[in-house]
Amino acid sequence: MGMESKYVWMNGELVDFEKATLHFLTPALHYGMALFEGIRSYKTDAGASIFRLQEHSERLIESAEIVGFRNLKWTPKDIYQGCIDVVKANGFGDCYIRPLLYLTDGGWNLNVDLGQGSLGIAAWEWNNYFGQDTLDKGIRANISSFTRHHVNVNMTKSKVAGNYNNSFLAKTESVRLGFDEAILLDPQGYVAECTGENIFVVNKGVIYTPATAPVLEGITRYSIAKIANDLGYEIKEQALSRDQLYKADEVFVCGTAAEVIGLCEIDFRTIGSGKSGPITSKIQKVFHEAIRGNDPRYASWCTPVK
Numbered sequence: 480m481g482m483e484s485k486y487v488w489m490n491g492e493l494v495d496f497e498k499a500t501l502h503f504l505t506p507a508l509h510y511g512m513a514l515f516e517g518i519r520s521y522k523t524d525a526g527a528s529i530f531r532l533q534e535h536s537e538r539l540i541e542s543a544e545i546v547g548f549r550n551l552k553w554t555p556k557d558i559y560q561g562c563i564d565v566v567k568a569n570g571f572g573d574c575y576i577r578p579l580l581y582l583t584d585g586g587w588n589l590n591v592d593l594g595q596g597s598l599g600i601a602a603w604e605w606n607n608y609f610g611q612d613t614l615d616k617g618i619r620a621n622i623s624s625f626t627r628h629h630v631n632v633n634m635t636k637s638k639v640a641g642n643y644n645n646s647f648l649a650k651t652e653s654v655r656l657g658f659d660e661a662i663l664l665d666p667q668g669y670v671a672e673c674t675g676e677n678i679f680v681v682n683k684g685v686i687y688t689p690a691t692a693p694v695l696e697g698i699t700r701y702s703i704a705k706i707a708n709d710l711g712y713e714i715k716e717q718a719l720s721r722d723q724l725y726k727a728d729e730v731f732v733c734g735t736a737a738e739v740i741g742l743c744e745i746d747f748r749t750i751g752s753g754k755s756g757p758i759t760s761k762i763q764k765v766f767h768e769a770i771r772g773n774d775p776r777y778a779s780w781c782t783p784v785k
Contacts, residue, residue, distance in 0.1 A: 488564060499599065506582045506587060510589070514546065515577060515580070518576040527571060527572045530770050532563075533559060533782070535562075542638050546634050565600050565602045575735075617742055617755045618659035620653070621745065624652065626665070649674050670724065679731050680730050686712050705777075710762065731759040
């Protein structure tokens with residue numbers, strides 16, 4: 480995957496890709512004190528359109544507030560417009576957008592108040608995270624030996640860059656073992672989420688998902704819940720044990736990068752028919768129509784790049 484582009488948005492200005500640099504002593508690099516979002520733009524009949532841009536813009540500022548950033552000069556409106564500007568300047572249709580709010584100019588004594596918040600927004604062309612053939616086939620996952628952060632160990636409702644060491648460790652372990660993705664349990668041993676996706680379990684026509692306390696409340700997660708409800712499916716939030724995954728009719732995950740993908744196998748156990756199940760496929764189909772601007776019920780989710 481190439482991440483190159485013509486321009487990157489840095490602190491309110493579009494700069495050439497090779498000039499979007501930070502100093503080696505930026506504290507965000509050394510301590511992981513940065514917040515980010517993952518956003519997708521899609522090519523539609525009306526041009527490029529960014530999926531749930533307002534919600535992502537607001538969540539980035541919320542992440543900063545959760546970890547204690549004060550007196551930010553950046554607002555959701557800045558992020559919103561910056562994302563549009565960088566996609567437009569690069570002439571992208573299908574692309575991934577990465578806003579990053581990071582600590583600069585201080586913070587070496589581990590005090591957020593002594594640093595400043597800088598903002599960068601990059602975009603690069605992007606298609607399918609797990610590969611096009613996985614839409615029907617699904618992917619293989621395992622239960623990771625790494626545990627999802629305890630909710631009082633770090634701010635798990637904030638997309639803090641440092642939190643993702645947890646995902647790096649789990650994902651790397653799983654891929655080395657021959658799987659596509661890792662499922663993390665929470666500190667109590669219940670199913671939490673994957674390295675970059677929320678998880679759903681289908682059993683006897685009802686969809687179950689972990690409660691929000693131990694997981695990042697994904698924007699795609701809420702989108703999928705809305706679509707499922709509109710299709711007539713009930714969603715229940717509750718604690719899920721790993722063996723409930725093994726005996727499920729279907730298991731699927733969702734996230735900005737992954738979109739909606741079924742799990743065909745978990746810990747060498749075949750899930751359902753061994754491919755994306757019928758409910759997963761129905762939700763997947765509507766989601767793909769929504770992100771391409773082809774379903775008027777979800778038109779408000781799409782922001783045209785103009």
